Amino acid sequence: MATQNILLLAGDGIGPEVMGEVKKIIALIEGKGLMAFSIEEDLVGGCAYDAHGVAISDAAVAKAQGADAVLLGAVGGPKWDGVPYEHRPEAGLLRLRKDLELFANLRPAICYPALADSSSLKRELVDGLDLMIVRELTGGVYFGEPKEIVDLPNGQKRGVDTQVYETYEIERIAKVAFELARVRGNRVTSSEKRNVMKSGLLWNQVVTATHKQGYEDVQLDHMLADALGMQLVRAPKQYDVIVTDNLFGDILSDVASMLTGSLGMLPSASLGAEDANGKRKSLYEPVHGSAPDIAGKGVANPLAMIASLAMALKYSLGKPDLADLLDKAISQTLEDGFRTGDIWSEGFRKVGTAEMGDAVAERFEALLAA
Template identity: 45%
Template sequence: MHANILVLPGDGIGTEVTAAAVSVLRAVARRYGHEFHFEERLIGGAAIDATGEPLPAATLDAARKADAVLLGAVGGPRWSDPKAKVRPEQGLLAIRKALGLYANLRPVKPHRATLGASPVKPHLLNGVDLVVVRELTGGIYFGDKTRDAGAASDLCSYSVAEIERVVRHACTLARARRGKLTSVDKANVLETSRLWRETTERLVREEFPDVTLEHQLVDSMAMHLLAKPREYDVIVTENMFGDILTDEASMLAGSLGLLPSASLGDGKTGIYEPIHGSAPDIAGKGIANPYAAILSAALLLRHSLGLEREAACVEQAVSAALDAGVLTGDLAPAGRGVRTVEATRAVLENIEADCYVAELRD
């Protein structure tokens, strides 16, 4: 297969973790006889510094032409003034909107080697395997905003069509898993949530009668996600609720540095990124956890390129590295974490060795 992959390192540790993910994708290409072409462009704070814009036209043009986009992270203290008219996060929101990527998939499956890194008791984590599907291009983040000296407002709005398409995506995913969908809203207070709930009920009833649907209010969901995470399969929710709940869900896995994401639309092109931020406090120190970025590359192989065997190989290689105790500082006891390059090297070695052995077994 030939594929064009756009790499957007972004800011902070984004440059380090995307470099690790690219090295893994190159290894996959060599191992399986593919040809991946990588092009690098600016986004976020780095783009503001270079061009004055968080999403330069050249970056967006390259994204539209690419088969997939691998993103690092955006933002940092130098661009963090909330009063600034131009901010790194605007580039992220704009590229998602421009590419029509309305469904953000965030899988959460704690690894046995990292259960001790989670603040949640290990016995609650065994067997957890869930996916959060977050609506990505609507809601309060994209609504009209006003502010004067005495007040401010942010408009949250959703159309039936926006709700239908993301719920349909979540239902399709649930049907291929354990057949259970949990829809999260705030229907006891918000009109947008009441529309969300009514639309979800109708769509599931009409198109996915084999999927079991339950509703949760977002505040109770925040509690249940930590108290009984094994009960959930696919969780679908609106933009802001999803943003908050998935950061909470990262604690089930032990670290933000373990969770990948895929932003998808109706086509094959998607944006793949770890859910963590730019971590400016450790940027440039060579100690960032590359696993989430590498696992995001696995999602890229699966969803945009249709390479399931290769995606599974990468995921197995990361799992084997964790089994072997190759833990970065966010996962290991104080002072005992490995460096970014060591974690990446362990994955690369496993791709060459363990995946080959797995193929022979198959």
């Protein structure tokens, strides 16, 4: 049995708490003899800045480069609002994405039937929702140069961020979207702002050309990002796979997250290109932030972190069967009425982080034994 090398970067805020629940699942899998793990842990974000003066150390990045999968909790918090911009907690996450060349961010938005009434939309709009946002992650306005604030002769200042995309960056993310669609609903919606942005016009042209070069069996539609945002809250189930750039992907995936009832429910995967052995660099993290207001209180929702482990099992660790069972265990836990505060409503059992993690582990173990 091959040993899987896993790097855990718990990070800041509620990160260590939700990561603790993932450790329970990993220990359960290994205890059943289903997989062998070599686990390393390190710092990222504000805690790394406190320890090393940077948001992630070179040593931690080297560990990430050698890992079969990296699991990350969350970064940031008001404690670090005054640190130099280049050392802000989020810089650690951005460096991981860039150094590991994690260009493809997969953000599923799934509404579990038991949570349909927790959504801000009517049940009939979200019940059964299962869409995937494929976000380009290493280009665009977050990484384009120049990126600066400059002083002008008249005493004013000018802030500059540059949106830049090259053909190959758009081609490779489009291929990921088309290939994912083939094992889902076979529909891709590409989104940009080609009406006002030259980079959006290029995006549209390249996605269209890529579609014609071997993916014409997949239905392709194009939609402006602002219109797509509106449609996501009007009729979200019309979508299967949405592919978009770094900025719009950031915004639209957060919109989609609220369709499911809570940010605490959504995992994500960030993947690099396949190597000669078919392996990819990878990073898995919940979409939610560090939630410093509830950190240390034991009330955070760990389900997105646990679901991120399920994505790692599916996309990096070669265990899609275990991934499916873990997702099913999450669903059963919700059906049995367990709720953390962010998804709780009258009539359900309100639990904390550890109790929710225990409930998932118990159901996962039962499914493994079935």
